[in-house]
Amino acid sequence: MTYGFIGAGNMATAMMKGLLHANVDPADIYVSSPHRAKSLAEELHINAADSQTVIDHSDIVVLAFLPNQLTEIGATLNFTNKIVVSVLAQITIADLNQAIPNAFNVRALPNINSAIGQGNTALAFADNIDAAQNKIVTHFWQLLGNSVTLEEEQFAIFSAIAGSGPAYVFKFIDALTKAGVANGLEETQAASIATQTVLGSASTLNQSDSDAVTLMNSVASPGGSTRAGLDNFEANQFDDVVAKAILATVNHKHA
Ligand SMILES: NC(=O)c1ccc[n+]([C@@H]2O[C@H](COP(=O)([O-])OP(=O)(O)OC[C@H]3O[C@@H](n4cnc5c(N)ncnc54)[C@H](OP(=O)(O)O)[C@@H]3O)[C@@H](O)[C@H]2O)c1
Incomplete structure (x- = not known):
């Protein structure tokens, strides 16, 4: 399984460290971002590449840039048939389906403890995700700690507690x-x-x-x-x- 991160900030770094902590092979992790990705890749011994290459090489693509960049990034890159997991705060499944219509979209709300494999993440799945894809995504988050599937209306209280x-x-x-x-x-x-x-x-x-x-x-x-x-x-x-x-x-x- 290969994992791609679009964005190399605090949340992406915590998640990549969590994957390495769970013994994921660094060669299976890809990252892109305008400034930080290259040095982060050198530090963690993972792969830095441009965003489209990251998407093309990854079984799961994590969106970890700022929420207001979704429309622009969604319009410039091709996510067709990819499992896309967004950690963008406040961005709903409907927003994701609109910005990235040809993908299998998942909304995730992780917390900082993911970096040590003790995370606690809420998940909501788009309707087009089947049981096998659901299992792949759930397994991915279990590498980083616990995950729970919630209604999107419950994300606010989950966010307050977790x-x-x-x-x-x-x-x-x-x-x-x-x-x-x-x-x-x-x-x-x-x-x-x-x-x-x-x-x-x-x-x-x-x-x-x-x-x-x-x-x-x-x-x-x-x-x-x-x-x-x-x-x-x-x-x-x-x-x-x-x-x-x-x-x-x-x-x-x-x-
Ligand atoms: N921090 C948390 O605890 C937390 C918790 C839950 C959810 N989130 C969500 O996670 C997302 C990231 O938060 P963060 O705290 O990690 O923010 P951050 O540290 O500011 O990181 C944002 C990242 O986006 C990258 N970026 C900017 N433009 C890009 C582009 N066009 N293509 C690819 N990457 C691009 C930046 O790259 P450079 O570094 O190279 O400039 C930076 O690495 C946000 O949407 C936030 O809502 C964060």
């Missing part, structure tokens, strides 16, 4: 770190302890048959110190703070 969510988790880790420092830990040590705690807890939950609340209660015995902390979260309406932040994210209008 796309913006890493920033909110980093914020929680930073808050734990600051509390550690305020109570006598050295900063790097506090950051390391907080990070490993979040990492280990997420892994425990992921490997468990229990839900988050059950595991939370298993850590917090009645009358104990953890319960005192949880009561404090409750008194400060922690769930409400998170719910409002997610709503603000979903309702944010792009400039």
Whole structure:
């Protein structure tokens, strides 16, 4: 299987690194872009080429330029009968079908954790994609972590939780770190302890048959110190703070 990237920015780089992390042969990855592609190709030992060559050599073509370039790039290049996966924010399947009418289009919403094979990606498929093509695309995203097929109307809430969510988790880790420092830990040590705690807890939950609340209660015995902390979260309406932040994210209008 060969993978082509039109665009060599942050998202394309994260995805290419994820493919290499999943042991994809660098010779099977192609990239094009006006400036960065060549040096990135040298750094990652992948192939740089012009965009049409990238398309022609690839089984899956990833669109990773800026959303406002879709119409122009769609009109200049030939994507006929290619599986095209767009990561362009806000660009719908209808937009893709209009700009690239002769392809098999997929809308994807990845997150930054794709670079280490721990991504979380929402997928929506154009109607002309058959079961075999669906399987190829799903397998591609599984190389980069998890994927879930959603209705396009659900992309906004997915984006708030999985796309913006890493920033909110980093914020929680930073808050734990600051509390550690305020109570006598050295900063790097506090950051390391907080990070490993979040990492280990997420892994425990992921490997468990229990839900988050059950595991939370298993850590917090009645009358104990953890319960005192949880009561404090409750008194400060922690769930409400998170719910409002997610709503603000979903309702944010792009400039
Ligand atoms: N960053 C994220 O976390 C994230 C998450 C989800 C979705 N996305 C989506 O991913 C897309 C890329 O975002 P980004 O953050 O990676 O942006 P970026 O870092 O600005 O990268 C944009 C890339 O497009 C390339 N480009 C410009 N004109 C081109 C052309 N005519 N042909 C081929 N490539 C061209 C640029 O090339 P040069 O570098 O050579 O100038 C650059 O590598 C956007 O549509 C965004 O909505 C990003």
